Structure formats: C-alpha cells, structure tokens
Amino acid sequence: MKRQIRIAGLGGQGVVLSARLLGQAGVIEKKYAAQSSTYGPESRGTLCRAEVIISDEPIDYPYVTEADFLIALAQDGYKNFSGNVKDALLFDPKAVCPHARATTKHIPIPATEIALRELDGKAVSNVIILSALAAHTSLVSKESLTEAVRITVGKEFYELNLKALDLGWRLGLEVEANV
C-alpha cells in the first residue's frame, strides 16, 4: 500500500521537520519512504510544503501526485493544497479557517491551543498535529514515531516533543470527523 501525505504551512512552523519525522517513522517500520520539501528563499514566514510517501513497494516517483492526507498549519497552505485531498484534511483551527463548502473530510486539531495550554506555548504544534494524524490513520505506530523523534530531534527538545506526541496521539484517537 502507498500513502501520500502533504503538510503545508509557513516556513518556521516545523513543516519540514514533521514530514521528516513521519518519513523516519516509516523507515523504522521497514517501509519505503520518501520525504521532500519546497520552501521560499526567505525560509521563514512564507509558504512551505513538505511531502511524505510511505509505501510497501519501492517508490518510483518520490513526490506526491495526489495527497491522501493533508495537514494544514496555515491559511496559505490550506488555500494552496486543500483542493485535491482524497481521504482527510487535518487543520489547526487557530491558524486555518476552512472553506464553508469544502467536501473533503475536515478534522480540526487544536494543536496551537493545546501547545499554549499544556506546554507553555512551546512551538510544538507541528508534532501534536502530526501525532494526531498518525493516531487517526494508523500510518505509523506510536513507538515508531517516538523513535523517530529520538533520532531526529536534538536532546534538549526530546522530552518536550515526546509530551507533544502524547497529547497529539490522544487527540487523534478522540476526534470525530467534522465535515
């Protein structure tokens, strides 16, 4: 099976990092994974997208052709990539105002709010929403994602990201689809 995931937001929100964590988790589960990213020369504050393909077969073309899932972390990302999503779209309601007539399944994940409330405003909403996606879709296991965080994230931020991962995972299991 091949799953295509796109994460769109602004540079600096951890868009690329969350895609890397998901890809790394796929690799840990012995799957084929490809992760790519596109951002502007400003690096921060402008449209940034990252893509992950996780597959049981070798991946010929490593870029997303049709996203199964989209995580929208900013309105600009939502505007550009929400049109063509097959299965579900996860968005942060603090940062994204969805179209009134959207037909794709929309799932609000209050990642920024939770990060502010539970983690003292630390910038980990990317990991919260990624973890919610993984929990909701069973793309990768919690163990693999935890291991990916351990491999990828610097020691000083490991504990914080683990907390974010836990919170996101719980949210992902709880959410009801809100179409």
Place this chain on the structure above:
Amino acid sequence: MRQDAPYFNLPTVRTVCCIHLSRGERLFAPTINDMNENLNGDIPPGEYFWEGNEAVAEGAIRAGCRFFAGYPISPSIEIMERMSNRLPEAGGVFVQMEDEIASLGAVIGAVWAGAKAMTATSGPGLSLMAENIGYAVMTETPCVIVDVQRVGPSTGQATRPYSGDMMQVKWCSSSDYQIIALSPWSIQEMYELTVQAFNLAETYRVPVFIMSDAAIAHLRETCTVPGMDELAVLDRRKSPGGPHFGTDDPRGVPPMASFGEGEALLITGSTHDEFGYRKTQDPNIQKKLTTRLNEKILRNADKIAQMEEYLTGDADTVVVAYGIAARAALAAVKQARNRGVKAGLLRLKTVWPFPERTIHSLKARRIFVPEMNRGQIAQEVQRSARANTAVFSITRVDGEVITPGEILEAVLS
C-alpha cells in the same frame, strides 16, 4: 582498510580556522600532525534517512575528500554545513571562502598539496567558477564540483529545482575541453556517484561534476552505506620524477605529484610541455596537449559513461532521461506499459561525455526526452539518434518537478 598517504605535506599548514555554520562556533581544525594520524571519520555502514545534500557530503568523506572550500548558496548549503561539521572529525579542513572563484581556487590548491577536494555551488556560483574550471582542466587537477541546480537565469528562484546548467557545465569555460558530469536520481546514488566522481577525477585527472538539483538535494530517502570493502576508492597515481603533464599515449593520463614531495613542479594554465614548462608559441605542443586533454575523456567515453535500461528490450518508444526527471520517466514508462505501449527507459547516469553511441544504437521509432529545462539534452539526443527516429522534447520550465503524468501524456499522444 585503505592505506592513505599523508594528505597535507605543506609544512606551513598549522591550524585552519573554520566557521561552524550551524552553531556559529569557531572550530579549529587539527594541526598537520593530527590530520595525518586521524584519517578516518567514516560513519558506520548501515541505513540512513538522508537528504541528498547530506548523502553527497558523506560520499565525499567516504571517497577520501579531506578538503572543502565553498561559498554558501541555496540549494547547496547543507553540503557545506555538513562538511563544516564532518571534515574536522575526519581529520580534514573546511574553509568558507569569500566567493566561488576563490572556492574553486582553494580546492585546486589543496589538490596540488595532496588532498582530495570538493566544492559545492549552484548555477550562479558555477558561472563564477568558470575561469577556474578551465584552469583545472588545463592543469589536469582532479577535483569534484557539486552543482545543485536551481531556476535561473541569474538569481532566479533560489529554492526551486531546474536542470538548467547541463550545457553551462559543459561549455562555461573558454576553448575546447572535456569534463565529466554525473546525474544521480536517488539518495543512494547521491552517495555512490559522489564516491565515483572522486574515482573518475583521480583516474582521468579532470574536474568531475555532480549535477544535482534543488529537488533531489532536499529529498530524503533511505541510503545504505556499504561496508568498507564493498565500495572501491581509488587513490592518486604517483610516479616520482614524472613527467606529470604528458604521456606518449595520445589518450593517456599522466601520474601526479604534490608539493612537498621533493618534485620540481611547474603548474600553469598556459600551454605547457610534459614537464610543465610553458610553451606559449609552439603549435605542435599546443595541438598535442589540447588533443590529449580532450581525447583522454572522449576516447574513454565508453568506459566512463554509465547508464541503465529498463524495459527497453522490445521497446519502440524509449524515454531518455537523467536525474530526478528519470524518476518521473520510470513511473510513466510503467504506466504506458499498462496501457499497451511498448515503452522503455534509458537512464543516463553520466551526461558528459555524452553517450552518443548508445543513443545511436537505439532502434526505437520514437524517443522522448523529459527535462526540467528547455530541451538542452534533447538536442544532444537528436544529434546522436538515427535519422528515422523521431525525437521529442518534453519540458518543464516553472521550477516544479516534472511529473509522470506529463511524460505519460506525451508518450500516449
């Protein structure tokens, strides 16, 4: 384990100040004695989830690269960043230079001091390196230059992929000369072809280019680092006494020497005889030298050029592709097969020297050349293909990666 010769023989090299890009720290590379004692620093064999730029840096270190000089430019920066971290660990030297002209100049100098050396840049930086590329060709200096291509001309779109330098890399310096250019299509190949680039540079004493782009540079895939015995690393051929700039064989590659080995070394971009003496008015020496500089590559093109074929056996439609576009081409060829088209893929791992004979041997009715430029290599394919083969160029010029759908559509038309 490889037995390495001491890398730096210049007694004046003591310490080199490196700018540590990622943390803003200042690191001091080891002194010359430490460098000679601590020559490994290779990472252990295994699987790594690397991006292209990281794989290039690690491939270089594996190949024995112990000197990097560069000037930062998107989308090549991660190569420089990783080299700034890893070279001191591996007993090498990293220098951030004032510009790309000086970067390649420093690389050429380091090579003549005995090191294997590399620089990395993007199209605009390659333009600045043009002068020293000619100098490296004329002085037969083995070096590796990574061109992480982006949309141009000029500053263009700094973070967007393009294959716009395929001709620049071949023709940017003056006069007639040959270089070698490799075009990896996966992160595994970013690693392996970097090792091969160093091997080719040492074998033919020529600058070797790795034609990456913004897409593959920032693509992350699994890269398997093989064990120490599983990947050949070629070291510099030496022959004390020389001559170091000529051979009797018109396609030959002379052995090299380094400063500090006690040889009388004259290195010049002016026309020179086999001992390096300037011969600036002798037509015979001019002809002999430049003929050999070209023929050592062209007459060995079949040995140098590497390619892979997929499903070409019975194909009447062949897609000729290189780099990241070949990934889209492979997907498109499989989809075309599902629709009953006898399609195949010829993937060029080596773009320069151009594999003319292989293209000419294709008996296909139609050849498609998908590229992220306005058809630079399609012209080469057209020139090399048989008269009764129709060659079609498929272009993508907006700074996005070409898709399988675009290639499939052309192939089905």
